[in-house]
Amino acid sequence: MKTRIGSALLLASACAALAACGGNYSGAPVASGGSGDTGNATSGSFSTPQDFFAARVEPNLGFCRTCHIPGGVADTAGTSAATQGNLFMLSGDSGQDYNNVMTAWSTLGKGVASSKLLTKPSDPAQGHTGGQPWPSGSQPYSAMQTVLGCWDNPSGCAALLSGAGGTPVAQQQPLLGGRHSGNAWNSYCANSGNPLPDSAVLPADPRSLVVAGVNQGKAVVFNTYWRSCSNPTPQPATCGQYRQQLVQGALIGEGQGQVGTATMFSGSASSTVFSIPATDYNNLWKVWGLPGRPAQFDQLVAERHGSALAPNRNPYPLPGEDPNKSNGGSGQLPLVYTQLRKADGSWTGNIGVKFCAFCHNGQLGTAADGAGMGAQYGGAGSIGDFEVAFRDFTAAGAPAFLATSGLLNIASNRGTGAIDQFQLGFVLFSGGDPSALPIADLIHSGAIGTIKSPPWWNLSNRPQKFHGAILPTDASRIDMAAYYPLTEGILGGAGAKAALAWVDQSDVPFQTWAQSLQSPAWPYGYCANTDGTPGPNDNPACINTPLAQQGAVLFHSKNLWAADLNNTVPAPSGGGNGSCASCHGAYSPRYVNDSTYLDTPALEGIAARTVPMNVIGTDAIYGEANQSLRNANGTIPQAAQGNAFLYCGLGDQYSTAGNAPIMLAPPLYGIWAAAPYLHNGSVPNIWGVLKPTEDRPVIWQRASAPVPAGLPASVVMGYDSDLQRAYDPAKLGWNYAVVKCGDPGTTPGVDCSLSNPNGPAPDGGLLGNLYKNFWFLWNLPIQTAPPFTKQQIENRKVYNTLLYSQGNQGHAFTAVLTDAERKAIIEYLKTL
Template sequence: MKKFLFLITASSVLILSACGGSSSNPATQPPPLTDGGNNGGGSNGGGSNGGVDSGSNPASQELLVSRRGGHYWHDYCENKPDSTPVPADPREMVVPGINENKAVLMNAWWQTCQDDNQPANCGELRQREEHGLALVAAEGRPGAASFFSGDASESSYSFPADAYAEMWKSVWGLSERPAQYDELVAQRWGMPLSTVRNPYPLPGEDPNANNGGSGQLPMGITQLRKADGTWTGRLNVTCSICHGGAVGLADEAEGMGPMYGTNSLSDITVMFSELARLAPQQAALAIISQNKVRGTGNITNFQLFGVLTLADYETIPSYLTIQGEPSTGTEDPPVWWNVGSRTAKFYDGGQVVDSKRIELSFHFPDFFNDIEAAKQWVLDNQQDGDAWISSLKSPVWPASALGEVDTNLAEAGAVLFHAKDLWAPSLNNPVARPEGGNGSCASCHGAYSPRYVNDSTYLDSPLLEGIAAYITPIDIINTDPARLNGNSQRVAEYSRNNWFAYSDGPFNDDGVSLCGDWADESLRGDRDLGYLAPPLYGVWATAPYFHNGSVPDIESVLNPAARPAIWRRRSIDAPADLAGKVVMGFDYSLKTGYDAEKIGWRYDTVECGSGLPIPLIGVVTPGIDCNPLDPNGASLQDALSVLWGNGGLAWNLINVPIATNQQIEERKIYNTKLYSQGNSGHEFTSVLTDAERRAIIEYLKTL
């Protein structure tokens, strides 16, 4: 009976939404932007056609269509000859004045940072993409790049394959090598085994006698090769330690399994801590990028730039002055398949998306020996790396594993997503309203359904489909401010002299690089600081949510009251004979690990004070990070927050060495009371009814 009533309610939403503004008469004008609405009709036209001819092209009125991210160029060139000229990048239209008085807001402007962005034709685009795959995905391909080594076949940061092959003994302390050793490494570090052949030689093997060796590496590790393809037997890490993950198992549905451009699985601190025991130089990253909880990182972009360019010795004094600025803390690596639909990088829109140098910063080669050669390597390869990253597509909702999408409910959700005014007068939304837009989800996240993409009251051009270019003021979005605080004006001023922040221009009238830090008052002008609303292609596959990964599912994003304070994502069970002896990773099976109703990974709540009571600074357990006697009372983490909030590198440097499996297990706990890990924000969606949330969730499955 309860389910029956819900379906009636959801159907009513669809009917009301369709009646609220849809018209078969192309001359019908939408209501003005200031109109309210509480039924999906919304302000700025709601479901109206806005002058689009609904009769001559029915496809232009469809609701459930998704281009699945990527970049317009790759879609355009599909099945076209190599000689086909490549059109202009639609994102270049996002300049001041774009979409003025439209339903979709934009304030993160495009800026061109290098003059060789556009390939001449589709053949050149494909060549760039092919080289970028080898360069960035690596996995033993000729031309693979690796940690601080460019695409060189020799690296002082590499480590021998035989040492990697024997971590079961030297690091884990087991008495014999497990039969499933390669899979156990992937589980322990949270990076799946590659789906392509990514080999390494076992002890005693000649890698060139059996095509690289009989072992299989996880996707975040590659074996170095010489230009002629010769294997070296030396290994190094790649970008996929943070940007390679998995959604579902390969045999659960088509397109599932390990995939590039998303990761909520890895524990890079554990990985580097253990690799440092094989090769001490692998600990170099500890000073710039660590994490306190599995599945996240500490990608402090402008502080990172400073470390990478310390070989420009004249910048050292100014770099030291920013170490009193706050740490940006915990961050969830953003997905790559949405790069082609963005105009700005990083969660705070800290740089324009065309500032591509940073995309290869992890591979910045031998910069202390020859920093000018290192810079040139980035310039020579940045377009190819970006072409591949921008080509990636989001996975399709796996109906065979998670159930078919309810089309009627999803269509109702599409109307609500694009047209419901969350600030309609009758809703009494307590959150301040953004200036402009129609008050819908699409107002910040962009338009996706052809009905709205082709509506001139939503977008200036249909080519802006799915492009999200709105930085929501922090007073409105209200998510954890640590990332913003860490990218302070002092940091912005320091970055003006940094090569990764384009200290070589182009410049504005104040002499500040237009491709630099857009938190800089000289660049952003009167735009408020805030967080960039991301494009939502493949959003169903990107849990957990918010920039810090503090919310486990979309149900909790839309319903703030449902968010857990301390939670742990579920893990895979260890093999019976190894239970208690090895660490397993998060369960990314769709059948056992995924919640198709809430859209997110299954988790268990953790009670305050139930963690491992190790009273040492930096150990993240509920026992020290909340007050078991008073959930609202002071705790040790409050004292630590003062330190982390006043020292950019303190978050990374103040850590107890990881020595036990139990410590690694405790790192799976996400505590929203910890510095930078708050789960506040997005409260304006609390005005949605249960039926409306269900409809929007169903729609998001289709993107």
């Protein structure tokens, strides 16, 4: 990656060496455009074709120059028509464009209507990687047609110029830029630093625009739609209500030590069995087998349990401290914990669990690595290990955590878990009513298995929830599942009503807060400004601006199912242009403001397309397990329909023909910060996602942070989040080591085979068949031993793609990309 853009070539937004952006420029002529519109300039406006070219054609060539320059995407001299992009080449000097285009025209066989200079960027059938920037009859098309007419028939040029010209060249939107997720109400109420009054009425939620018929025939496809739910707490209608809900919702999402903070299965109660006294918490070092309480105790709790230390004060009392005489105490808790307080503000000395934070928060380096780095609220860090944490709490004297520290096995790996486990949801949230439990269906439904939590910062960009369009996004109750006051709710009666009432007061404010989150920006900035001019950044990890611009074109325009690519994966039905954006949404200002992509720019960044498993091809266990609750005729058991958390109905997953599983393409804001990838976290970096035939390790392990000096080797550390040391900016993901069968973390003959390390688990699928037919078996510690020793804890950092629900297959349609194209797309994804 270049450290500074200094040459004239790069200043002109040249691309790094790529392949085939320009596509086929040497194939047979295509009848397209005819004589076309020759424009409406006044007679005599241009006296020579050079004058006309400079005014009406050359300004359009900036887009072509993104690829068609030496060393650029289209600089390919293949043997097939599809790879001879070097037949049309420009240079870094726009003053040479006239001669270069004429040379290309001659090389490509001359002509006018048949010229590839016209047909390639205008005819969808030609498979131009950059899409169709010159539609037939458009200003760029007509202007180029006039120039070609002059070259083809010089004697008739004066007549063409006297009545030609086309309209003036339109100013193009930039390829890079746009927002970093977050609800549209954020910027509206902030009003560029001049906050609107509380009385200001909020605009419509952009997701509410995603209804049947939206974006019909456009490049970006929406086929899963918004549904408004009858939430007892309404969505905010004014900036004042929005700000009020942000404050209330923050107590759920990130509250630490404030009165009213929500904790695991307890709502905002100040007393709960799901807590641990600070006296026991302070003795965790004894559970770890250390000879004394280390000076780095707070850091070690965070490392062992998989959490960042809270970035703000999050106190607990140290041994001998009275929390009410020390403002809560002088200890600092990880962000997954909080000390409970009574309604009068007094501290209790008991530590509760911010359960959602184990899966939805992370760590990206430190604040010294750049603005927004460090602890991440609502992210997708995949670092938490509540199995280890709750085992520690149980051993320290908090028996309420026993069920999830040995008796049950909710998460087989650090950073993942069966967190979409609908079966437990039915049991826990039935309000004590046995008629609300579809018993037989629950017993014989499939275990969902390993899931990686999506980041909250993209919640505002999707109309349905979870990896498989399981529920409408506006169905807010489910977001309180981990904080539902369980001891009251599970018994039924008045307690269940009170528990649900707390949920209904908290869910919409929490969602308002979660949807306000913004994804972190790439911490190293651009090597040059987004317009291609030199920037001040010479960090080796800075974004190569021209390469990212090329990636923006590829992401939004390259048809992965173009005829000459021979993609072996069936194309998704329902239209679209076959690009990444077709499923994941449009982000680049140039395409967001292009009416052939989106009906309105308000739809920027929204992803609302489901695809069947024969297209996405990822591990099917998750989708099949969700379908296992449906009856053979596609209906849902009556008992399931009565569950209080399904008050707004189910998502599109449960209305597919033939009970076929589907997956929902996610928005990609902050994707660089959300490794590992796919719905189960089986692929460590984006490079592996884009190159499915290679670079996907079978068994692998992310690096752990180094043990601090002076501490014994028996200390358990979390994942290394140092961006300089542990992150791969070229492949976009955390560094990892390949684990071989027989290495620690594997059991030959059980979860791998020395004779066939890349094959299926050698148990012949026995455990898998059991998990598919008896969901509760997944929750028994069969596949993964309870974490009692350091080695058992370290084994939980090993990801084995041979195991149930952990396959790393899928996304195979990106095999048609070249490595150069992958590099450009990755560079662009850094900008989101």
